[in-house]
Amino acid sequence: MTIALEAVSFSYQPGGAGVRAVSMTIGDGELMAVIGPSGCGKSTVLKLIAGFLIPQSGRILIGGQDMGATPPRDRDLGVVFQSYALFPHMSLAENVGYPLKLRHIPREDARRRVDEALAMVGLAALADRSPRSLSGGQQQRVALARALVFRPRALLLDEPLSALDATLRSEMRDEIRRLQRQYGIATLHITHDQEEALSMADRVAVMRAGEVLQVATPRELYRTPVNREVAAFVGHANLFEGTVVDRTRVSTALGELACAPHGFAPRTTVCVLIRPEAITVCRHPVPDAVPVTVLRDRFLGSVRRLDVQLRSGPTLLAETTEPDLDPQFIVLPPAAVQVIASSAANAGSDTPRPSSLHPPD
Amino acid sequence: MSTRGLTGRPTGLSTAALAIYALYLLTPIALILIGSVGEVWRNTLLPNGVTGRWFEQLLSNRTFVTAFWTSLWVCGATVVSCVVIGTPLAYVLANTRSRLLAVIGRVIYLSPVAAPAVVLGFGFMLAFSSESLPFLGSGWLMVAAHTVLCLPYLLQVLIADLKLQGMAELERAAESLGAGFWQRFVDIVLPGLVHSLASASILVAALSIGEFQLTNLIAGFLHRTYPIVLLQAFYGATGFACAATVILLVLALAAAVGGALTSRGATGVRAGLA
Numbered sequence: 220m221t222i223a224l225e226a227v228s229f230s231y232q233p234g235g236a237g238v239r240a241v242s243m244t245i246g247d248g249e250l251m252a253v254i255g256p257s258g259c260g261k262s263t264v265l266k267l268i269a270g271f272l273i274p275q276s277g278r279i280l281i282g283g284q285d286m287g288a289t290p291p292r293d294r295d296l297g298v299v300f301q302s303y304a305l306f307p308h309m310s311l312a313e314n315v316g317y318p319l320k321l322r323h324i325p326r327e328d329a330r331r332r333v334d335e336a337l338a339m340v341g342l343a344a345l346a347d348r349s350p351r352s353l354s355g356g357q358q359q360r361v362a363l364a365r366a367l368v369f370r371p372r373a374l375l376l377d378e379p380l381s382a383l384d385a386t387l388r389s390e391m392r393d394e395i396r397r398l399q400r401q402y403g404i405a406t407l408h409i410t411h412d413q414e415e416a417l418s419m420a421d422r423v424a425v426m427r428a429g430e431v432l433q434v435a436t437p438r439e440l441y442r443t444p445v446n447r448e449v450a451a452f453v454g455h456a457n458l459f460e461g462t463v464v465d466r467t468r469v470s471t472a473l474g475e476l477a478c479a480p481h482g483f484a485p486r487t488t489v490c491v492l493i494r495p496e497a498i499t500v501c502r503h504p505v506p507d508a509v510p511v512t513v514l515r516d517r518f519l520g521s522v523r524r525l526d527v528q529l530r531s532g533p534t535l536l537a538e539t540t541e542p543d544l545d546p547q548f549i550v551l552p553p554a555a556v557q558v559i560a561s562s563a564a565n566a567g568s569d570t571p572r573p574s575s576l577h578p579p580d
Numbered sequence: 581m582s583t584r585g586l587t588g589r590p591t592g593l594s595t596a597a598l599a600i601y602a603l604y605l606l607t608p609i610a611l612i613l614i615g616s617v618g619e620v621w622r623n624t625l626l627p628n629g630v631t632g633r634w635f636e637q638l639l640s641n642r643t644f645v646t647a648f649w650t651s652l653w654v655c656g657a658t659v660v661s662c663v664v665i666g667t668p669l670a671y672v673l674a675n676t677r678s679r680l681l682a683v684i685g686r687v688i689y690l691s692p693v694a695a696p697a698v699v700l701g702f703g704f705m706l707a708f709s710s711e712s713l714p715f716l717g718s719g720w721l722m723v724a725a726h727t728v729l730c731l732p733y734l735l736q737v738l739i740a741d742l743k744l745q746g747m748a749e750l751e752r753a754a755e756s757l758g759a760g761f762w763q764r765f766v767d768i769v770l771p772g773l774v775h776s777l778a779s780a781s782i783l784v785a786a787l788s789i790g791e792f793q794l795t796n797l798i799a800g801f802l803h804r805t806y807p808i809v810l811l812q813a814f815y816g817a818t819g820f821a822c823a824a825t826v827i828l829l830v831l832a833l834a835a836a837v838g839g840a841l842t843s844r845g846a847t848g849v850r851a852g853l854a
Contacts, residue, residue: 269756291755302746304753308771317767318757365757 220282220372221247222268222405227277229267238263238429240277245373248403250396251434252420254413254452260429261409265375268407270294281372297366297404301378303358305350311337311361312346318369336364339398356387363398373405380415388412392419413453417441425449446560447490454494455524457535460561461491469558472533478556490561495524497555498537500546508548511535518542609829615822627819634823643809644824651806651831654719655788658726662734662784663777665727670738671769675748685739688732697729701797708798717800725794730784737783741776742769786835790828806831 222245230237238260245251253261266272268279270291279286286294305314312333319329337343340360350358359379366374376395380388396419399406410416416423417437424434425448433445444450447458461471463483469476471491483489501508511527514534525546528534537549616634618627638644673685687694695703704725708715715721742748747769754764792807799808806828813821 269752271752271755291752292758292760294756295758296756298753298756300749300753302749304746304749306750306754306768306772307745308774317754317759321758321763369757 220405221245221280222373222407223278223280223283224264224268225278225280227264227267227274227279229263229272229274236260236263236429238267238426241426241429241431242277243424243431243434245405245407246421247405248400249421250399250406250408250419251422251424252408252410252416253424253426254410254416255426256452257411259426261411261426262377263429264426265298265377265407265409268373269296269298269375295369295372297369297371297374299359299362299366299374299376299379301381303350303355303362303382305358305361305365307350310347310349311342311353314350314361315365315368318365322369332368336368337361339367339401340364340394355383356391359383359391360394363395367398367402367404370402371404373407374399374402376406376408378409378411380410381412388415395419417453423453425452427452441494443557444492444559446562447492448562450490450492450559455536455538457493457495457498459491459493459533461489461558463487463489463558467553469556473529473535473551474531476551476556477553478558479554481558483558488561489558492557492559493535493551493555494557495536495538496522497552498535499550499552500525500527500537500539500541500544501548501550502545504548505550508550510547511549513546516546612822612825612829615818616826618819618822621818631819634817634819635826637820638823638827643804644806644813647804647806647809648827650719650803651789654722654726654803654805655785657720657723658730658788659781659784661723661727662731663781666731666734666738666780667770667773667777669731670735670742671765673735674739674742685735689736690732692729692732697791697793698797700725700728701794704794704798716798717802719803721798722795722803722805725798726788726791729791729794730787733787734780734784737776737780738773741773745772747772782835782838786832789831789835 224241224243226240226242228237228239228241236258241260241264243251253264255261263272267274268281270286270289270293273288281294281296306317309317315336316329316333319332324332334343334346337346340363342357342360342364345353345357350361353361362379379395380391383391392415395408408416408420417440420437422434422436423440425432425440427448433440433449435443440449440453444453450456451458459471459473461469461476463481463485464470464475465485466480466482467477469478469489469491476491478491481489504510509529511529513525514528515526517524521540523539523542523544525537525539526534527537527546527549535549537546539546615621615627617630617632619629619631621627673681673688676682676685704721705716707713708721750768750772751764754768759767790807791805792811795805796808796811799805810821810824810828813824
């Protein structure tokens with residue numbers, strides 16, 4: 220079952236926060252993550268799809284059916300909340316069985332499905348326990364079982380891992396992905412954690428100030444961000460203002476650099492993106508190498524992240540996988556220097572948006 | 581940084597303050613308890629002799645026995661009335677997005693401060709002593725008056741609990757699972773409020789049992805409550821007055837202990853110990 224948003228707008232107060240003309244489609248069985256800073260409107264998107272808010276304009280279609288003002292209880296969507304929202308006066312089995320009770324599923328059938336759902340999240344032995352006696356991760360599993368037990372048309376996850384510690388969060392990412400694949404259900408995952416989004420999602424939508432900046436697969440999003448805002452939000456990035464010289468050269472504070480081919484017209488003000496891992500760090504001078512001074516060296520296990528300063532003043536974030544290298548020079552290969560739009564305003568006209576609002580076939 | 585210096589002194593101070601407060605609170609109660617079994621008490625620190633006759637006199641005094649039962653049924657009816665009116669009202673006020681309703685809620689909260697019992701009493705006297713509304717002195721008017729007085733306290737407890745539990749989110753979860761309004765109210769909201777309803781009811785009972793100012797103005801002669809007749813006792817023998825007060829004290833203490841045991845904190849402690 221697909222979820223489609225067509226130019227959906229909503230504002231909490233006239234001219235205030237909300238979302239503007241949001242369009243996206245979540246395909247059947249697809250996991251779409253929505254990321255963005257606090258207040259960007261990502262949770263509003265979820266509330267609109269769930270029916271807790273009604274769009275002021277645009278349409279929301281679930282399985283091709285226009286939801287209009289259909290109340291949440293009739294949308295048949297499984298929602299997992301940040302706070303888990305387990306009913307404290309009910310046991311785990313009662314919590315999971317509640318949507319089945321509302322649907323008047325015969326008792327024996329309901330019990331079997333509750334047992335299956337709890338077994339699926341590894342909590343069958345705790346069926347009679349109270350939610351209060353569980354850890355955060357266990358509560359999250361119960362919330363997932365409850366959201367899936369009635370075989371909803373789609374699954375909506377509202378920052379479901381934000382209250383968990385780092386180890387458990389990583390474990391639950393895999394758990395959610397496994398269940399989502401097992402059920403083959405269209406899933407919207409709201410998160411502020413880009414690592415979570417990139418590692419779990421089939422596609423990621425990046426939002427800012429109520430608008431969708433880009434919808435793309437995690438790889439596309441990282442490799443070809445549509446503008447400076449997306450590049451800054453996804454992964455580590457060196458971002459400089461630049462002016463286009465020609466199709467393969469750009470003028471920046473670092474000097475005139477050879478860059479990957481682009482479609483911007485000469486003299487256009489652009490953003491120059493250099494990912495830290497695309498910079499070559501070396502001990503001895505090689506062709507095109509520039510000398511640098513290391514300001515900071517962070518050892519992160521498999522990688523070292525360096526703050527390096529050029530003689531001309533600017534600093535860059537660079538990475539190397541060599542644990543014992545003494546960095547003296549860097550090389551900026553042309554492929555490492557990407558020219559992108561400096562803002563959303565000039566993203567579309569001069570360069571094709573490397574994103575797709577709709578799921579891949 | 582050591583915290584001993586920071587925590588030591590306030591702990592000592594707070595223990596001393598608590599001891600002084602307990603002495604201040606318990607001394608009159610202790611004197612009343614002693615006085616209720618004292619034979620003679622005139623111009624001495626403590627009474628002379630021990631007797632149980634004040635309680636015997638009290639139990640055989642029809643005025644006091646009637647007043648006791650009047651107090652109990654007014655209290656019971658007030659609790660029922662507050663729960664029936666207050667539960668849906670608390671739910672609406674806790675969930676409202678209307679500024680007007682929010683303002684009305686705040687006014688209700690503050691009404692015990694803004695309109696003291698004596699002011700409400702005069703209001704009731706004016707409103708219900710006319711020929712068109714001749715209800716002054718009736719038991720049901722007393723229940724209505726006690727409800728007006730006690731409702732804000734019940735609302736405060738319920739609304740605080742609704743917010744503490746994140747009931748709005750729990751309801752959204754239930755709604756997304758397919759529950760309509762009444763299903764949510766019956767399956768999620770009411771069971772969630774069991775503890776606070778119990779403790780708020782006992783608070784209302786304690787307030788109603790001991791209410792004097794408002795009741796004294798509207799009670800009339802047929803439906804006098806226990807605190808009203810208690811005042812008369814102080815014009816007679818000291819021992820009898822003390823014995824009569826002990827009865828009220830026992831009722832109030834029972835309500836206070838009941839309230840403490842049914843509060844969410846207390847049940848949490850019990851659950852933790854189990």
